[in-house]
Amino acid sequence: MKRPLWRLLWNSKREAAFDVALVLGLQVLGRVMLFLFPSDIPAGTYDWAGGTWADALIMHALTLGLLVRRRFPVALMTCVAVLTLVQSVLIELGPGPLLVINRSTDPWMPATAPWTIYAAIRYAQPRRRWIFAWDLVAITSLLAVRPWAEPPGETLVNAVVLTVLPSVLALYARARHRLVDALRERAERAEREQELLAHQARADERTRLAAEMHDVVTHRVSLMVLQAGALGVAAQDPETRRAAGELRASGCEALEELRDLVGVLRSGSAEPAAPAEDAAPEAVPGIGQLVSQSEAVGVPVRLVEDGDPALVSAAVGRTAYRVVQEALTNVHKHAPGAAVTVRTIYSDERVRLFVRNSPPLLDAVPGLAGSGSGTGLLGLQQRVELVGGAFRAGATDEGGFEVDVILPAYVPTGEASADA
Missing domain, CATH: 3.30.565.10 (Histidine kinase-like ATPase, C-terminal domain)
Known part of the structure; x- marks a missing residue:
């Protein structure tokens, strides 16, 4: 069965619907924020009112990138860290910011940084990539705080809220997910153990039944066959000898079936197996x-x-x-x-x-x-x-x-x- 394309990015339709709604919501929210809170930074050579084509392309790309945040969280975090570094360098050296900033107290990082930070801490696997994601988050947080600015004031509060809070929430979600997985694995292990115990109990019961049939039923039927044979030899009446012969033949057939049944019970498996190449064919009832x-x-x-x-x-x-x-x-x-x-x-x-x-x-x-x-x-x-x-x-x-x-x-x- 062919795997649906959306399965490449998400594990369930619920995850897909959430990420699509998140991207659409951020797109709308970004335009509303630019309209309601225009920048208080002097325009200079930069079009603060509507941004530039570079800003629009970068922000649209970062927002759409949130669709793959569950599969490529470290790659997205790398892009955010690099853009934050470029933003800080351009502002400090004078050419002006690369991305739109509404207020001077805003952190110098992309607007999608909190969601990317959360994804990097929450979904990064294996452990070495998770540690690298923490390094990127630390660099982004340091550039957002701007400790060289005097005084940090509101900038410090905004930077901490937009970087540390997503990290804490991601750590909580990651720990909760691991706890749920551990509980599920324990439940599955307990279920497997119960199945093994039940299988062992059935095997023990089959062995007990096989022993009872072999020691009691087979022994009694064998005696009946021997007695019928002796009766056929000793009897003088032809009818009696014929009846004794039929009784002996039926007893031998019953013994054959009992041996097969006891063998199946003792084998402990109902799975068919291939016959041996040198096995002689046995007569079966027609x-x-x-x-x-x-x-x-x-x-x-x-x-x-x-x-x-x-x-x-x-x-x-x-x-x-x-x-x-x-x-x-x-x-x-x-x-x-x-x-x-x-x-x-x-x-x-x-x-x-x-x-x-x-x-x-x-x-x-x-x-x-x-x-x-x-x-x-x-x-x-x-x-x-x-x-x-x-x-x-x-x-x-x-x-x-x-x-x-x-x-x-x-x-x-x-x-x-x-x-x-």
Whole structure:
């Protein structure tokens, strides 16, 4: 995005509006002062009533220069100090002043000097330039006071008010700004520390859950698989052996998913990582099986697959499988007779998954629609976010329903790697 031009001079529109109003106000004020308070110095060769073209050009340039006072304060202060020195030399040596002076007691410096002094002390960075700005302010103040004049009188008062007062105000504003920055930085640091503590607490909880799942759930499922295998060997009835084999296969699949889930929990990161070059491809559940099962019970499903499913890791493939499974189950329950479209897009970096159904053509069966805990979509969202994905579900404009999921192509599962 292109940066606005006004950002080169100001940090906010408020600063820009203030500086523009300041310049316009000083332009008007200068002309009014010349008209209301004409000079009491003898004219000589100098046109005191209206000034000279040189005076007009210099004063207009200095006034317009206040627009850049926040970005180039030291440069402006240098111009004011040099002009004050030239003014004093020309008046003392006799040729006459370079800039208009209304009264003899006025300091011999440009009318914009107080604003320039304030800007130099307030905005000069870094410290060496700030010290140089103080040197310029000291020179300008000394020339404005004119200690060689006898007696100083009103000249001293005017010079002090127009040089020392802006310096004091600038020091106060600078100190206040630094205090505000320090408080803001402290607040941001405290917020970062809170985020780190919360992240550490989440990591500790993930580790605890992984340990519980590994030590309790995985152990119990492993025993079930072993017992099913033993039953299949010892059973004499073919039906019993077949049931034991199916139970053992389901248990092995559950163990595989548990290992992936425990690995994701222990990794402590939901960021996708690149798979190892020598990693062997793992089998993932086929979404086509779910489509065939739905069509077998009378739900028309259109499956569209783009890309190569082998590009994704097993953990991601199983998550996609569960998303489609839950979405189709919800169609069976709540949208009988609806047409369903399942589309998956596989790439090297991510998997995009859509499950969309049209409005239902029949009334839902009360007993079937009321079954379940009602937290299926919430559980899907948590499962998708666990592997670093994004989940969205909601009604469509046509009256149907859509589930939209984005998953990383690969998620590291340290537990599965270690068990392998």
